[in-house]
Amino acid sequence: MMWLGWALAALGFVLLLGQYAAGQADIFLSIANPRPLDEESMVVTLKGWGFAAQAAQPFVTPESDHGLCDVRVFATRRQMLVTIATFGFLRPVTVAWRAHAGILPLGDV
């Protein structure tokens, strides 16, 4: 039965490794014709396996009156380690976005 224990331990390790790697994937959503301003970002921490989410700052950006060009969601290595070490109770993720500069109609001089 020893081999079964080792196999399960190896499986668990591989599962954790997979979660660690996949959690750092960059989920990227963009509009078709971006006219971006600088990237802004914040860290959102999901608590209690998603029962509560607290943004570190309100989701505002000073130049967002023309909407957003794109949004990225990803976790850094450190954020994934926090997630794994807390058994998923804390799940920090980074949300990065770029506001749209606006498309203004052609004018006359």
Add this chain to the structure above:
Amino acid sequence: MPIVKLGDEGRWTNYHGTGTCEAATRFALRSGDAERGRDEIAIAAKSVQDWLGQAEAAKRRVRPLGAGWSPSNVNICSQSWLLHTRRFNRCFRIGANEVRPGVDASALMLVEAGALVDEVSDKFEEQGRSLWTSGAGNGQTFAGAAATGTHGSMIACGGIQDHIRAVQIVTPAGIHWIEPAAGVMSDAFIAAMGSVPLRDDELFAAAQLPVGSLGIVTALVVDSVPKFLVRPIQNLRKVDCAALDWLAAGEFRRFSAAYALDQDPDFVQMIVNPYKPFKRPAMLRFLYREPWRDDYPRATPGQLGAGYDALSLLGRLLNDYPWARGPLLQFAMKQGYASGPDVDAPAVYGSWGEGLDTHRPLADLFNASVTIDRADLARAFERICAVYAKHGGSTVVTVRFMERAQGLLAPARFTHNAVIDFDGPRSQRTADAYAHVVECLDAEGIGFTRHWAKSCHLDAVRVAADYGEDFRRWRTARDRLLPDPAHRALFGSEVLDNLGLTR
């Protein structure tokens, strides 16, 4: 006032993540809603001049920031005031009354400094016009792309700055309207823009490519050609080494006939894996220009061959596993570049603007280039690939062709140019490999220049040697525009000072 402060002093990172301004105070120049472009730009230019005065009083250097695109860090300056221009992005038609006699106003457009190449392209296309060349990306501001001499890519054209017919530059001492001695815009129009005309060929040639060192560019008059279609052909082919001789001799038709269509191409690009460049298939891209017609079948940017970002995702693997670099790069080329349309596929068409892409880097970028005399291509290219691969360069190598570009500091300064780019994931090993390429070219006595906006590690001595008399003329023009050393220093930065542009 169209300038607003964006938050407190802090850190700013450029688009490609290659440089950071520490303790920078950010401001944004924003378009207004004035009915006439001249009124809006006059207000903005005056605001910029006042802002420069405030920066001087606060003893801060200033840096205009467009899209923040340049990886060379010419846009980086810590403890400075940064002026973001991206929201100063309107474009205006120019009427026949606003230009001097003999100038075709219908080809021209007044562009605010924050408009992207993509926006300028779109606005021209609305009017049945087009840019005649541009770089591979279109996410730079037009002013920024021109300021750094972004190389074009059409065989018979120069750089993107060749489109500029006049430029408004603001310094603490004045609002200058710079155009060639023959003149472009009417005196009344220039006055209405709040500017003083400077009609001078030397100043204009300096201002076409200022590398952000001559003041704050607020507006440009941009020229165009009638809108046209391009048919792309893109394929993976093993290129015969002898074909380099055809390219070096400008026999593009022969090259095209061998690898794509038996027609004169307007654009030829060859992307090779530097590890065995002639044994592994190269990604070839050709564009064939055709007259405009409205009923062409629309294609997506991907179908037109735009975009190649997946390449950057392999950075770490390429850096860590040197034994696998060749196959990994080849895999990246296949995955990362849009495939087709090949010769046998149904033809797709697009406007010039539709074939460009605003790429979004998801990994750290390295890019550098050398521009050589096209005649040297055959003897230089294999050597470049060999040295680059030997020292672990982990990017593909791209070759494009263009004619001599305008502007005293244009890197494309040979009559016929081959631009060789090293674009891909960033690593120290790749940067070192590029440095070895530079050493190799010097050792072989092959003349070359480097791109102002790329990570080419230039210094003042090298710039002076590369540009020679043109550099001296540029500095003379600069000193005429900015006679006060304090004003030159205002637009300086560690990078620009080291290049000899602001000191």
